[in-house]
Amino acid sequence: MRSFIIKEFYHIFRDIRSMVVLFGMPVIQVLLFGFALSTEIKNAPVAIIDQSNDQVTRAITSKLLSSGFFILSDQVPGEGHIDEVFRRGKVKEVIIFESDFSKKLEKDHRAGIQLIADASDPNTANLLVSYTSAIILDYQQEYLKGMSLPLTVKTESQMMYNPALKSVFMFVPGVITILLMLITAMMTSISIAREKELGTMEILLVSPMRPIQIIAGKVLPYVLLAFSNAVIILLLSYFVLGMPVKGSLFLLLAESLLFIIMALSLGIFISTVSKSQQMAMMLSMFALMLPTILLSGFIFPIENMPLPLQVISNLMPPRWFIIIVKSIMIKGLGFQYIWKETLIIAGMALFFIALSIKKFKIRLE
Amino acid sequence: MKIIEVENLVKKFGNFVANDHLTFSVDEGEIYGFLGANGAGKTTAMKILCGLSAPTSGKVLVAGYDVYTQTEMIKKRIGYMSQRFSLFEDLSVWENFQFFGGIYGLPAAKIRERTTELLGRLGLESEKNQILGSLPLGWKQKLAFSVAIIHQPSIVFLDEPTGGVDPITRRQFWEIIYETANQGITVFVTTHYMDEAEYCRRVSIMADGKIVALDTPANLKAKYQAANIEEVFLKIARG
Numbered sequence: 001m002r003s004f005i006i007k008e009f010y011h012i013f014r015d016i017r018s019m020v021v022l023f024g025m026p027v028i029q030v031l032l033f034g035f036a037l038s039t040e041i042k043n044a045p046v047a048i049i050d051q052s053n054d055q056v057t058r059a060i061t062s063k064l065l066s067s068g069f070f071i072l073s074d075q076v077p078g079e080g081h082i083d084e085v086f087r088r089g090k091v092k093e094v095i096i097f098e099s100d101f102s103k104k105l106e107k108d109h110r111a112g113i114q115l116i117a118d119a120s121d122p123n124t125a126n127l128l129v130s131y132t133s134a135i136i137l138d139y140q141q142e143y144l145k146g147m148s149l150p151l152t153v154k155t156e157s158q159m160m161y162n163p164a165l166k167s168v169f170m171f172v173p174g175v176i177t178i179l180l181m182l183i184t185a186m187m188t189s190i191s192i193a194r195e196k197e198l199g200t201m202e203i204l205l206v207s208p209m210r211p212i213q214i215i216a217g218k219v220l221p222y223v224l225l226a227f228s229n230a231v232i233i234l235l236l237s238y239f240v241l242g243m244p245v246k247g248s249l250f251l252l253l254a255e256s257l258l259f260i261i262m263a264l265s266l267g268i269f270i271s272t273v274s275k276s277q278q279m280a281m282m283l284s285m286f287a288l289m290l291p292t293i294l295l296s297g298f299i300f301p302i303e304n305m306p307l308p309l310q311v312i313s314n315l316m317p318p319r320w321f322i323i324i325v326k327s328i329m330i331k332g333l334g335f336q337y338i339w340k341e342t343l344i345i346a347g348m349a350l351f352f353i354a355l356s357i358k359k360f361k362i363r364l365e
Numbered sequence: 366m367k368i369i370e371v372e373n374l375v376k377k378f379g380n381f382v383a384n385d386h387l388t389f390s391v392d393e394g395e396i397y398g399f400l401g402a403n404g405a406g407k408t409t410a411m412k413i414l415c416g417l418s419a420p421t422s423g424k425v426l427v428a429g430y431d432v433y434t435q436t437e438m439i440k441k442r443i444g445y446m447s448q449r450f451s452l453f454e455d456l457s458v459w460e461n462f463q464f465f466g467g468i469y470g471l472p473a474a475k476i477r478e479r480t481t482e483l484l485g486r487l488g489l490e491s492e493k494n495q496i497l498g499s500l501p502l503g504w505k506q507k508l509a510f511s512v513a514i515i516h517q518p519s520i521v522f523l524d525e526p527t528g529g530v531d532p533i534t535r536r537q538f539w540e541i542i543y544e545t546a547n548q549g550i551t552v553f554v555t556t557h558y559m560d561e562a563e564y565c566r567r568v569s570i571m572a573d574g575k576i577v578a579l580d581t582p583a584n585l586k587a588k589y590q591a592a593n594i595e596e597v598f599l600k601i602a603r604g
Binding site for chain 1: 470
């Protein structure tokens with residue numbers, strides 16, 4: 001058993017491809033998702049057409065521009081040129097103050113601001129408009145200070161757990177999940193398939209080693225590697241991306257270990273049904289990667305999916321692990337809140353282990 | 366003493382009968398050749414003897430153990446070298462020996478002793494730190510054979526061991542097989558090189574899942590009035 005594990009480490013450390021997948025990919029992915037794929041808006045170019053240019057409009061303009069979300073791009077000469085500006089792609093949003101803004105505000109207690117956003121990118125357009133409205137509303141409240149209106153409904157919203165709405169909070173749990181899933185399931189399935197392809201599996205099966213020992217010998221090194229990967233990802237997200245760990249670190253690591261074991265048993269299962277390394281790779285890419293990304297709730301909210309997909313997403317192990325990671329890292333919840341998800345993952349692990357042991361035996365017949 | 370006893374061995378895959386009532390036995394310490402064309406059922410029979418595959422019916426004893434119930438005991442007593450070359454290409458010669466010694470449960474000192482001894486016999490001590498993938502095929506094949514006997518099994522099964530190597534290396538390979546047999550290890554070898562059959566003490570010839578001839582090479586040649594085993598084989602094949 002010991003010699004088996006040593007041998008497996010030789011395989012991994014001598015293969016540049018495996019090394020890159022094991023250690024390069026996590027770092028790159030975490031940094032990519034953390035920095036490049038941000039859904040926050042920073043410095044969006046906007047144009048402002050101020051037809052009254054008075055004290056109030058200037059105050060609102062400076063409040064908008066000092067928020068950090070917007071920067072003022074080229075001046076737009078007039079309303080007739082808005083189309084052209086959008087077409088050139090120079091600005092994402094145009095803000096238009098109507099003429100005699102402050103006079104109307106004093107006299108009629110109402111004045112109009114028009115927001116026009118480039119909705120060829122609908123998410124950004126939505127965000128821009130809501131950011132702008134929020135800032136204008138904020139100004140309005142300051143302006144009204146002192147005066148009291150007869151009746152106002154005031155909504156006060158609070159963003160729990162992630163007050164700054166940082167997208168890192170959303171991505172890190174997803175990235176950890178995808179990486180653990182991919183590395184462990186893909187690497188184990190490929191390494192077992194390689195032994196089959198090269199014929200060394202036959203030699204192992206003729207030896208006095210039991211199938212369960214062979215599998216354990218192949219898998220243990222990957223448990224260690226995947227676990228150290230999980231630690232690397234957590235360190236990166238903590239120190240580089242500023243992701244907090246509010247709950248128990250021990251619980252988080254224990255849950256990661258459970259998830260790794262689940263992914264490994266899935267990898268073993270894939271290898272028992274595939275005859276070559278290529279097939280194992282394709283199976284893990286298409287059968288694991290895409291559903292993991294699309295159906296786990298990592299990017300697309302499960303609540304918005306049509307019912308059949310929602311049902312299928314229940315079968316995706318990553319879905320449950322993402323919930324666990326979010327609960328521990330962001331909400332700081334304890335085990336009593338995630339035991340159900342834990343149980344589901346443990347059940348899936350048992351299922352795949354039982355299935356692959358059965359498959360493995362059949363192959364010996 | 367018989368080290369392998371097979372009576373009426375049948376192996377079916379669905380309707381296809383790969384081994385049709387095979388009966389033969391192998392004496393301890395002999396070199397036994399298992400000949401036949403591709404697809405005659407040689408590899409299937411060998412896999413059953415190694416405990417890799419279960420027979421459909423018939424009695425099979427290897428080293429005194431039953432293949433139906435005692436495969437674990439059999440596996441400790443046998444060595445196996447497969448048709449496809451099968452050591453780890455990305456490990457060094459030394460590491461391969463360490464690994465295979467390890468999975469047979471040999472203590473570290475014993476592995477070192479056997480490795481040194483076997484490499485010495487091949488004259489490959491100086492290559493022990495070479496990565497296996499960089500060595501020529503003939504050497505790899507000899508190394509694979511040495512690995513198969515690292516745990517000093519009672520029987521070693523060789524499945525077409527000399528496929529794809531040059532005549533000189535084949536010759537050397539057979540010298541090593543002889544040395545091994547002289548140490549009391551029984552050698553069970555399948556091949557489709559008919560000239561190699563002459564090196565065996567006894568051979569059986571398989572066709573369509575049946576054993577159609579079984580005797581010493583000299584007796585077979587006399588019986589079929591042939592100059593060599595190849596002729597014997599062709600006469601049998603033509604019926």
